[in-house]
Amino acid sequence: MLYWLGLVLKSHIFLFNVLRYITFRALMAVILSFFITLVLSPIFMRKVTALNRLYGGYVREDTPETHSKKKFVPSMGGLIIILSLELSSILLMRLDIAQTWIMAFTVLGFAIVGFIDDFVKLKNKKGISARSKMLGQIIVSFVSALLLYFVVHIDTNLYFPFFKSLKLDLGYFYIVFIMLVLIATSNAVNLTDGLDGLAIVPAMTTAFALGIISYVAGNAILAKYLEIHYVENAGELAVFAMAVVGAGLGFLWFNSFPAQMFMGDVGSLGLGAALGM
Template sequence: MLYHLLIPLQDLCPVFNVFRYITFRAIYAAIFAMAIVLFLGPWFIEKMRRLKAGQTIRVEGPKTHLKKEGTPSMGGLLIIGAVTVSTLLWANLKNVYIWLVLWILVSFGCIGLIDDLKKIRLKDSRGLAGRWKLVFQILISLIFGMVLYKFDLLDTRLSVPFFKNLHPDLGVFYWPFIVLVITGASNAVNLTDGLDGLAIGPFIICAAVYGLFVYLAGHFELARYLLIPHVKGAGEISIFCGALVGAGLGFLWYNSYPAEIFMGDVGSLSLGGSLGAVAVIVKQELLLLIVGGIFVVEALSVMLQVAYFKTTGGKRIFRMAPIHHHFELKGWPEPKVIVRFWILAVILGLLGVSTLKLR
């Protein structure tokens, strides 16, 4: 909105020329989103407390988590609101990619909201049935792909990290691949969200790395120099990624151990889905396996645990899945698990950035 209001004034006052620059707007989108969360955080936490919108803890989980019962949840609403407002304020709203990523953020957030409301009202930690979550996620992801196709923005080729000339074309199989990336990222972040600040920390790192990649991919000369796919107009998504980083930092202020509020499924599903959508647009879907390695490992630990449990008649690989609970039950204090996972996320983020030159 500011972009459209102030750019025409650059002839009258040259200072408004700075709004032409994506880097300037991305930085201030981050600052603005963080300010919204920090300012509204105490009010929102108190509001959720009065509404008795507290977290329901799984009885089969670690016993140390039972004390978290009733901690205000659905903090994802605050994140979504801050990201949406900040993006609309600082981005070029004529860019179709902006509306696509906001579509994923808000629609996946709606799925999570339904899930959270069922948990809170019925006091049932299971929430919305998994099959219905998946159905809605698939439909939303397909609509996302259809819009890309309608605007002739759908590229079925993949960019493989560390390989400059390897671009396999999936053809019609790219459609289920879109669904896999977006729903997979959404559910992986959701599974990681089990400890105070555990999910939002690595997410901030992922959003920052992809903010860099979308900026580079949207710049023709830089994309050609770095041998990454050039996606015309994708640079504008840097504003969205900046807002994600800022809102995430603001939320971490209240979500760090011991957490005053949890993001809930409304937050984890929407943030993960939006990360997958950005990866698809910028043609760095496989990079998500590296940069989002924490989320990948968390999701794999659940799948392996379930598969092994069913095939061996009740035996387990881990003491509990997702894997962060395994380390808790081994005796690691919760803050140690969280910080060590953050450290690994930083390393993976740097590894992802290194693929710009190692190819």
């Protein structure tokens, strides 16, 4: 949204020209998502803590006994992370490219699956069944894969880093590959989550690294120089990746030891999907 605002206003106020640059918008994504998370988290914690006490609290089965006293700590803090990611992407990414909307849809879809599980856990400590959760992930990842394949017309070649000519064309199997990556990364983050700050820190560092790679892959000059496959509009994904970093920093303020809230499945599945994309 701000990208187009910059294009309109740059002829009147030259300063708005900076909104064209991915690097500036990526920096703004870090700052914006950080402050959104920092401001909304205290409000969220008060509301959800009261809800947790109403239903008797919740702790994961694999949580150490020393952490059982945290059963009233809000466990759906990932809602704030996802909200800040979606708002930052709408404001700072280009809205005329399909990748922006597919990214937003995928993250939101996985987050909804996680939210349903978290909400059910308030009454039923086991949450929804593993089969139901997996079915939800399969549906969302399948739709995302179809959109990438038929709308974006994504390159179906699988490229191997540092090997310039080594590639494997997966054809229609690329749809299955996308699904596997999304489901694997989302569940990887979900399995990592459990202790104070355990999941959000590696999620941030991974997002930062992927953001750099996305920027390089989306820049024709840098991609050619570093012998990385050029991907049109990939640079815009760097803005989203930096939003993950900013939201993660804001969340870590409340999630570091002793944690005042946890991200829950809504956050871990949503973040995992973001990293997978």
